[in-house]
Amino acid sequence: MSLEMKTTELEGSQSPANGFSAEASQELVYNLVQQNQQDVSEVPTDVDHRNPVPAYSSDTFFTTLYNLFKNLASSGSQTKGEGEGSDAPGPISYYIYHSILVFLYLLMSVYRFYEYTYNRLKLRFLNLAYNPSRTPSLINSDVNKLPKIPYRLSAILNYKSEQEENGGVEGLCNDAAELTAWCLSSGIPNFSIYEYHGVLKTHVPELRRSIHRKLVAYFGTSNVPTYHIKIPHLNLSYAGSYDGEYGDGEDKPDIEISLLSVVDGRPTIVELTKVMSQLSKNHELSEKDINMKFIDQELQQLVGPEPDLIIMFQPYLNLQGYPPWHTRLSEMYWEPDNDEVSYAVFLRALQKYSTCKVNIGR
Amino acid sequence: MDWIASFPVTRHVLEYTKKQLCQVLRSGSVPQHVGFIMDGNRRYARMNKMETKEGHSAGFDTMARLLEVCYDCGVQAATVFAFSIENFSRSEYEIEWLMKLAKSKMKQVVENGELCHKYGVKIRILGNLKLLPADVRESLLEAQEMTKNNERAVLNICCPYTARDDITHSIKNIIARGYDPEDITQDLVSEHLYTGGVPKLQLLIRTSGVYRLSDFMLWETVDVDCDVEILSVLWPQFTPLLMLWILFKWGWNRTGRARRNKRLLENHGKDD
Structure with a gap:
């Protein structure tokens, strides 16, 4: 249609x-x-075509240590050639310096071990302290204390392998659903989920089921909030409603969820460039029309508006190919060494956002 | 502690230690391209009861010291966010001072350019130069012209720059050159950015505890290979030792994260 x-x-x-x-x-x-x-990139809809996705999971401390040794052993030969120029150290002094570095790396490993333990304990404690216990009013009272909340929230989630706790597609859907419920409880009307491979885009039915179940658990069966799932890249949208049936989507939903992946990032800008270059070749688009405002409007239509806050549920700050145009003034939040979606991180992100002051250029 | 700092040999010892530490870091993996968002000059000035312009001067000195450390450690390219297009909305007095600062410092760099000669730094001015006053533009371009034959390291000065303007500029350039639509790829867009031809950005450092990119190198920063480091210190308080620590931490993290990032990228071809 x-x-x-x-x-x-x-x-x-x-x-x-x-x-x-x-x-x-x-x-x-x-x-x-x-x-x-x-x-x-037509997304395959039948189950057989779904490729297994490599997991972006957390390594344990020991695998990190193992990698460290492996890399140090191999880096010796690689980096040796780099030291060109007059004051570059000779091969012997290079090995002396490198062995000092290896020693320092070992010290760092010990330090990181303590830091990791400390961070994990802190997170464990925070998770105990802030527990939403599936009650929207509790979340609401937490959020109501804040002077401002974001209008558009974005979360970067990572696919974990099936073997892990809360992993696989189901885990991802569960995390997404949980976040949706928290957003609804705190009154955030726009929510986008970024997952590098776009796993969620190919599993919309599972996602809808999972969101519905979560919303029932939070809000009760009598007044399940309405939601809309959008996949901007395929220009698809699904209305979520009572019992997960496809509603007609006439009235405005309580929350809009858009699913993003790496294709919405740089590849979309490239695609836009291609189209514009084709059009300008055919003299259908004049060069002076191409300006920042024009591109901004196009990308807003293709991907969506810029989020106010991006929460990353990952151990360190890395944007993983998030749409570059849309990260201009977004506040970013992550907890060091955290690798799970938890309410404490969500709330702390909102708290951090409420204190930040955006002053463009001034 | 004061007597140690004032003891005659101390400075030399510190200098020597710093150089040695740089050599140590150089023997491992070091980011090829580091970006800096120099935030907090004005707050620093306010905290120390200085004038705003003195804060900016202090910021410039910090930049010179940090760049020295970076190049000593083997960083190929550094990009600093000197002036945003949005900054034109600041008070006229401040803009005027910033422009004057840029002009005088560039002159200094060109005339007795220690940094440039010692490290063979090629200065490149990135951004929408049309927006600058003519005299400032000339002196910046002069510095770029004088150092253009240096090969060993690159210093990109973004003035006046915003990432969105950069991406727009790249797209416009591509369209103006009339590439075949089939040939337009991510790499082509990257090449046509102001930072084209420089190694890929691998570390972005932002000071003064602000968790935002503020329109700086967005295209480059979202790369899986690029880490972002946010420091709570103000820019003029950023010491070379802290820089060494960050580079060291980056090298250490790289060993552990390399595999993880590779795994994330494995599926990349399919997604495009």
């Missing part, structure tokens, strides 16, 4: 050969990019 609409719009905007307006070209570019993206 939406495809038909799109093609008619497309023809409509193409027909005025030279006297095109800015809005018309805007629409045109958007439609073309959407189409290209759908052609390029």
Whole structure:
């Protein structure tokens, strides 16, 4: 249905050969990019086609140590060639320096072991202290103390392997559902979930079921909040409603969830460039129309607006290919050495956000 | 403790130790490209009851010291966020002072450019230069021209720069050059950014405890290979020793995280 609409719009905007307006070209570019993206990476819907996804999981301290040794052993030969120039150390002094470095790395490992233990204990304690116990009013009272909350929240989740606790697709859906419930309880109306491989995009039915179950557990069966799941990259949207059936999606949902993955990042910008270059070759888009505002509008349509807060449920700060255009002024939050989705991290992120002051340029 | 600092040999010993530590770090893995968001000059000035412009001067000195450490450790390229396009909304007096500072420091760098000669630093000015006053632009470009034959390290000065402007500029350039749409890839966009031709960004450092990228090198920073380090100190309080610690920590982390990041990227080809 939406495809038909799109093609008619497309023809409509193409027909005025030279006297095109800015809005018309805007629409045109958007439609073309959407189409290209759908052609390029159609997501397989049947179960057999789902590829196993390599897990982005936490290594234990000992595997890290093992890697350390392995890397140190191999790095000797690699880095030796790099020290060019007049004051570069000779081979003998290089080995002396390198053995000092190895020694320091060992000390660092010991230090990190204590730091890791400390951080984990702190998180354990925080998780005990802040427990939502599936009660929206508790979350609400926690959040109500804050002077401001984000309007758009984004979370970076990681797929964990099936063997791990709370791993696999089910674990991911569970985390996403839990976050949705927390967002709803704290009154955040826009929520986007970024997962590098886009596992959630291919498992929407599971996600909907899981969200529904979670919302029932939080809000009770009588007033389950409505939600909308959007996949901007495929231009799909699913209305979530009572008993997980497809509603008609007429009225505004309580929360909008959009699913992002690495394709929404740099590849979308590349795709946009391709389309614009094609259009400018065909003289359908003049060069002076291409400016920051134009690209911003296109990317807002293709990916969504910029989030106010990005919470990363990972042990260290790394954006993992998150849409670059959309990280401009977003506050980022993560807890060192944390690798699970927990309410304490969520709340602390909101607390941190409420204290930050954005002053563009000033 | 004061008598130690004032003891004649102390400075030399410290200097020597620093150099040796740099050599030690150099023997391991070091980020090829480091980005700096120099935040907190004004707050530093306010805290120390200085004028804003003195804070900026202190910030410049810090930058010179840190860059020395970086190049000693074998960092190939450093990019500093000197002035954002958004900064034009600051008070006129401050902008004027910043421009004057940039001009005078560039002159200094060019005339008795210790940093440039010793490390063979090539200075590149990145950003939308059209927005700068003509005299400042000229002196910046002069510095770029004079150091263009240096090969060993690169210093990118972003002035006036925003990442969105950078991406837009890259896209416009690609379209203007009329590439075949099939040939447009992520690498092509990366090459046409202001930072094109410089090694990939592997570490971004932001000071003064702000957890935001503030429109600096967004395209480069979202890469899986790039780590972001956020420090709670203000920029002028950023000591070379802290820089050494960060580089050391980066090297240590790299050994553990390399495999993890590789695993994350394994599926990359399929997703594109």
